[in-house]
Amino acid sequence: MPDVTIAVDTNGADLGPAEVAAGAAIAAAQGVRIILFGPADAIGAVPDGVRVVNAPVSIAKDPDPARAARSTPDASIVLAAQAVAAGEADALVSGGSTGAALAAGLFNIKRGRGIYRPALAIPVPIPGHPVTLLDVGASAEARPEHLVQFAFMGAALATTVLGVERPRVGLLSNGTEATRGTPAVLEAHAALTRRAAVGDLEFVGNVEGSDVTSGAADVIVTDGFTGNVALKLMEGVSQVLLGAVKDAALSSARAKAGGLLLKPALGALRDDLDPETPGGAYLLGLRRLGVVPHGRFTRYGFSQAILLAARGVTGDVVGTTHAALEAAGALKQAPRPSSDGASSVSSS
Amino acid sequence: MPDVTIAVDTNGADLGPAEVAAGAAIAAAQGVRIILFGPADAIGAVPDGVRVVNAPVSIAKDPDPARAARSTPDASIVLAAQAVAAGEADALVSGGSTGAALAAGLFNIKRGRGIYRPALAIPVPIPGHPVTLLDVGASAEARPEHLVQFAFMGAALATTVLGVERPRVGLLSNGTEATRGTPAVLEAHAALTRRAAVGDLEFVGNVEGSDVTSGAADVIVTDGFTGNVALKLMEGVSQVLLGAVKDAALSSARAKAGGLLLKPALGALRDDLDPETPGGAYLLGLRRLGVVPHGRFTRYGFSQAILLAARGVTGDVVGTTHAALEAAGALKQAPRPSSDGASSVSSS
Numbered sequence: 001m002p003d004v005t006i007a008v009d010t011n012g013a014d015l016g017p018a019e020v021a022a023g024a025a026i027a028a029a030q031g032v033r034i035i036l037f038g039p040a041d042a043i044g045a046v047p048d049g050v051r052v053v054n055a056p057v058s059i060a061k062d063p064d065p066a067r068a069a070r071s072t073p074d075a076s077i078v079l080a081a082q083a084v085a086a087g088e089a090d091a092l093v094s095g096g097s098t099g100a101a102l103a104a105g106l107f108n109i110k111r112g113r114g115i116y117r118p119a120l121a122i123p124v125p126i127p128g129h130p131v132t133l134l135d136v137g138a139s140a141e142a143r144p145e146h147l148v149q150f151a152f153m154g155a156a157l158a159t160t161v162l163g164v165e166r167p168r169v170g171l172l173s174n175g176t177e178a179t180r181g182t183p184a185v186l187e188a189h190a191a192l193t194r195r196a197a198v199g200d201l202e203f204v205g206n207v208e209g210s211d212v213t214s215g216a217a218d219v220i221v222t223d224g225f226t227g228n229v230a231l232k233l234m235e236g237v238s239q240v241l242l243g244a245v246k247d248a249a250l251s252s253a254r255a256k257a258g259g260l261l262l263k264p265a266l267g268a269l270r271d272d273l274d275p276e277t278p279g280g281a282y283l284l285g286l287r288r289l290g291v292v293p294h295g296r297f298t299r300y301g302f303s304q305a306i307l308l309a310a311r312g313v314t315g316d317v318v319g320t321t322h323a324a325l326e327a328a329g330a331l332k333q334a335p336r337p338s339s340d341g342a343s344s345v346s347s348s
Numbered sequence: 349m350p351d352v353t354i355a356v357d358t359n360g361a362d363l364g365p366a367e368v369a370a371g372a373a374i375a376a377a378q379g380v381r382i383i384l385f386g387p388a389d390a391i392g393a394v395p396d397g398v399r400v401v402n403a404p405v406s407i408a409k410d411p412d413p414a415r416a417a418r419s420t421p422d423a424s425i426v427l428a429a430q431a432v433a434a435g436e437a438d439a440l441v442s443g444g445s446t447g448a449a450l451a452a453g454l455f456n457i458k459r460g461r462g463i464y465r466p467a468l469a470i471p472v473p474i475p476g477h478p479v480t481l482l483d484v485g486a487s488a489e490a491r492p493e494h495l496v497q498f499a500f501m502g503a504a505l506a507t508t509v510l511g512v513e514r515p516r517v518g519l520l521s522n523g524t525e526a527t528r529g530t531p532a533v534l535e536a537h538a539a540l541t542r543r544a545a546v547g548d549l550e551f552v553g554n555v556e557g558s559d560v561t562s563g564a565a566d567v568i569v570t571d572g573f574t575g576n577v578a579l580k581l582m583e584g585v586s587q588v589l590l591g592a593v594k595d596a597a598l599s600s601a602r603a604k605a606g607g608l609l610l611k612p613a614l615g616a617l618r619d620d621l622d623p624e625t626p627g628g629a630y631l632l633g634l635r636r637l638g639v640v641p642h643g644r645f646t647r648y649g650f651s652q653a654i655l656l657a658a659r660g661v662t663g664d665v666v667g668t669t670h671a672a673l674e675a676a677g678a679l680k681q682a683p684r685p686s687s688d689g690a691s692s693v694s695s696s
Binding site for chain 2: 063064126127128137140141172173174175177179180181182183185208209210211212213214222224225226228229230231232233234235236237238239240241242243244245247248249251252254255257258259260261262263264265266268269272273
């Protein structure tokens with residue numbers, strides 16, 4: 001991957017800055033240039049292709065990340081975001097705090113032109129048919145026009161990164177019928193149906209929770225509250241089920257023998273489902289790309305996050321997404337004093 | 349189970365009225381008296397303890413169940429609800445349509461005194477620590493006072509039906525911090541914290557999606573949109589994972605041998621996770637009890653639904669729930685012209 005530089009905050013990871021730096025070393029070995037922001041003494045020695053900016057101040061655990069990002073100019077995530085904003089790096093990778101990455105990104109990299117709100121989009125590794133789910137937690141609530149933008153953002157991401165040519169987009173709801181959902185979902189459903197009618201995107205209508213794994217859609221759109229609950233629930237259910245399979249394989253001598261024979265095949269499945277493999281969520285809607293891994297990732301997950309960011313830069317996820325929104329007329333209109341669009345120009 | 353009569357609608361089941369009747373026969377063999385409502389010719393012969401009321405009209409597939417329940421007095425679910433309201437039966441079991449059961453229940457059995465809204469509560473069979481999740485789909489949206497009532501309703505259910513003495517109640521959110529969630533969740537969190545401070549209930553605060561399976565709470569409260577997505581997502585993930593385990597067990601000769609040895613142990617796990625085993629969701633908040641199985645259940649699931657309803661009647665779920673809400677002062681106040689409680693007395 002030539003000429004891609006990723007700014008990485010090392011603060012916020014459960015295993016500490018050195019673990020993030022170890023992940024950076026893995027990604028650097030694949031040709032990505034990296035700037036690490038964090039406590040230089042904790043980061044230690046780094047290989048070629050990795051540069052360290054000593055930034056020991058962390059706001060990763062601050063309960064009010066928006067305030068902290070504004071009032072802490074020397075915080076590592078703020079300095080990393082500023083490096084991206086200044087063009088010294090092409091994308092931002094956080095050390096694990098979604099709130100701090102979002103706030104530092106909004107204040108420094110800035111929202112893309114015509115974007116209502118950033119969204120966190122994650123390619124979920126469902127065996128057989130990966131699905132891009134968004135928003136998985138950038139904002140707790142979403143208005144209908146946000147959900148419509150998320151649909152286009154998710155579709156552009158699925159095309160650019162996963163190579164899905166005309167992604168089928170579904171709207172997550174409590175039933176497949178067009179009459180099911182919250183008022184915001186009903187309104188978004190109507191708007192997306194109108195978009196689909198003129199060929200702007202492939203809208204398959206409402207999808208249910210069970211459709212996240214059924215392959216009914218390539219992209220599933222929801223608000224950040226529901227998306228975050230869904231993502232973490234999937235991780236919890238996977239973990240508990242694989243644990244139960246393991247327990248079953250220890251439940252008798254016969255089962256134990258079977259478990260031993262089955263171990264390699266089940267190990268491959270566990271690797272497929274490992275939440276570290278996708279590398280985390282894309283932070284879409286800023287002027288440059290962000291990637292938010294989970295704070296509990298090991299070096300493997302952080303290396304995957306950096307490589308995910310680099311692939312997103314190479315594939316021009318930001319430019320492609322913006323072009324798709326523009327082509328569909330789904331960008332927020334600039335404020336016009338004579339229009340009645342007071343709500344359409346409000347920030348947030 | 350002496351002296352319990354359950355009114356069962358046979359319309360709405362994917363496999364038809366005869367499958368529901370076959371489930372009723374299984375439950376009747378355990379001593380439950382049953383009145384079946386549906387097309388007598390399709391139901392056919394029934395064993396002792398089961399009575400058939402010929403009611404061929406179905407509103408189970410009506411897109412507007414509220415309107416249909418009002419305007420179709422001879423619909424099977426309406427007649428079944430009326431039998432419960434008249435005291436001919438102690439509880440209602442639907443044939444699979446949640447909307448029709450909810451509408452027929454509201455119009456005929458009526459909301460319990462002081463209840464804002466009914467909720468669907470389901471005991472989720474998480475291996476190791478079952479969790480009661482509500483609302484899983486009675487209403488798409490929930491105001492803070494609804495969520496507070498759901499907390500008390502869920503706790504009373506967990507005590508009465510699952511025997512959990514002082515259930516730990518969690519509020520589902522996009523983060524465990526008290527600052528995370530939608531405005532309704534933040535407000536409900538504050539109200540439940542105040543309740544917990546005076547000992548009204550055991551509130552463990554916000555829980556995340558991963559906590560549904562972690563054992564962090566015995567009861568998890570959420571709105572019907574999120575709860576429905578969560579429930580169906582769990583079913584989807586379980587299905588896809590057990591399928592992937594099966595595929596892994598066919599991936600090589602070695603794995604095949606292992607799979608054969610492991611089969612009995614995994615079969616037991618699959619039975620544990622079978623969504624038919626819990627029998628469906630309790631419909632709480634009416635003057636009498638309802639149970640809503642899934643329309644795609646087989647006779648086994650319907651028999652479980654009828655037995656779940658019978659256990660709920662024997663355990664006096666409705667009375668216990670109401671007493672818990674009353675003791676905690678969590679019932680809606682009757683309208684008082686001089687008070688400022690305009691919003692607190694609005695219906696729904």
